[in-house]
Amino acid sequence: MSAKPAVDLAALIRAEAAALGFSAARFAPLPDVWAASGRLEAFVEAGFHGDMAWMEETLERRKHPRNMWPAAKSALVLGYNYGPAENPLDGLTRPDVANISVYARNDDYHELIKGKLKQLAGLIVAKTGCELKVFVDTAPLMEKPLAQLAGLGWQGKHTNLVSRDFGSWLFLGVILLDQVVTGDAPEVDHCGSCRACLDICPTGAFVGPYRLDARKCLSYLTIELRGPWPERFRHQMGNRVYGCDDCLAACPWNKFAEATHETRLQTRDGFTNLKLTDLARLDDEAFRTLFRKSPIKRIGRAAFLRNVHYGLGNAAKSVPDDEIISVLMNSLGDEAAVVRGAAVWALRQGLSTEAFVELKAGRLPGETDDSVLYEWEGRYDSDG
Structure with a gap:
């Protein structure tokens, strides 16, 4: 040749x-x-x-x-x-609004x-x-x-x-x-003693420099995992409903970066102002329409709304809101068990103990899914 x-x-x-x-x-x-x-x-x-x-x-x-x-x-x-x-990271200060990873906007x-x-x-x-x-x-x-x-x-x-x-x-x-092409010089590590990316991780997913336990990473939990999360990570996620940019955004080398010129990778209008309550109401057709061409569509409505409801639980705990409670109550009837379970957990965060116990008494007899029953009972002591 x-x-x-x-x-x-x-x-x-x-x-x-x-x-x-x-x-x-x-x-x-x-x-x-x-x-x-x-x-x-x-x-x-x-x-x-x-x-x-x-x-x-x-x-x-x-x-x-x-x-x-x-x-x-x-x-x-x-x-x-x-x-x-x-x-x-600016969106992390708004608990009622979805924070979506940069790459998925x-x-x-x-x-x-x-x-x-x-x-x-x-x-x-x-x-x-x-x-x-x-x-x-x-x-x-x-x-x-x-x-x-x-x-x-x-x-x-x-x-x-x-x-x-x-x-x-x-x-x-x-x-x-299949050809040998003259190679460029390899790059060397310039991280030095910096720990910014390790220290900012909200879940402590790094077991050491250059060593990530994906099971604790919010990107893994929001995107790869399909069932209910270990409870401690739900609290730590805040409003990060798809991916997590904390370790990337903390890198000091970003000071040399510039914003992309590719319009298909720039943030869509409205994508930094998506209210969690609006997202929680999405049916399958509305979910697919909103996230048309987006990588978010690939995880499906159920997994995404699970994330959204965990975020609503955190919002309800920090900023009590009647609309949040109303949306969560409605989600107790969702067809997806993982969404119903997430709604139960979120209501536990937003309601008083007495109100939650009363709600449980009325709803528990009608639930048949084991994972949702687990949420009603609040058996979190042994989870990861």
């Missing part, structure tokens, strides 16, 4: 990537052995992946890019800036990045005739260690990628090539 000189290929790809809106495009030769595989194995062995069974099922494939595609020789790692124009970035990667891949194949594979973060590939090898940034103490140019606000995409 004939190909252009590696330096020409690299220059061509960088130019095309920039034209497609990527903020960074760098190359890494694939090492025969890398430390990332050992760290991943230790993470899974410790059980830190929680209910994300797919991490265990795909462990061997994840350990090295060649386990995904034996012909791979180089990785092209691309970064797409999604930096927010506003401080994502507009279109699903998977679709955006995947489309641009495929465009770039088509151009590379047309110009060089090489073979390649395209990956976004739904595939079993460790993008962040590859990004560090390629020099886009380094994995910070919060385990996410940190860039000297874009802070903690880069989406990643990877194209594996």
Whole structure:
């Protein structure tokens, strides 16, 4: 197979990537052995992946890019800036309003990045005739260690990628090539003694620098977990109903970042002012309409409204409100057991002990789901 000189290929790809809106495009030769595989194995062995069974099922494939595609020789790692124009932590001061992670405040970035990667891949194949594979973060590939090898940034103490140019606000995409392309210099760790990301975590999910127990992480709890949460995390979530940006937003390197110019990643109108009471009233059709093209739609109405009702419980405890209580009472009849259970817990926060006991006496006989009965009884002592 004939190909252009590696330096020409690299220059061509960088130019095309920039034209497609990527903020960074760098190359890494694939090492025969890398430390990332050992760290991943230790993470899974410790059980830190929680209910994300797919991490265990795909462990061997994840350990090295060649386990995904034996012909791979180089990785092209691309970064797409999604930096927010506003401080994502500002919304935490408004307990009655939903705080949604920056990456989910507009279109699903998977679709955006995947489309641009495929465009770039088509151009590379047309110009060089090489073979390649395209990956976004739904595939079993460790993008962040590859990004560090390629020099886009380094994995910070919060385990996410940190860039000297874009802070903690880069989406990643990877194209594996069957050609050896001259690699860029790898990046080194610039975290130093800083602990900002570790200390701000509302649930204490970091067992140490660079070590995350996902089972305690609000991003995992709000997005990956489908059943009821351990109670202590419900109190700690505040109004974070989808994802959590605290560790990302606390990173001092964000001072060099700029807001994204990609309109599909900028905050949608109204997405920082969504009232929890309005969200709690969403039926399935209204949920799908409101979150059309959003990654939130992928977790489904029941899991999202579970999160919303936990948030309402926290709001009711801090700012008693008749509308909140009325909405929660209505949710006791929701078709989804996980929503009914979350509503029971929220009412326990907002009602007096006497009022809750009276409500329980009237409602308990009509409930048949074990998880909801658990909430009525308040058996939280032994949960995680």
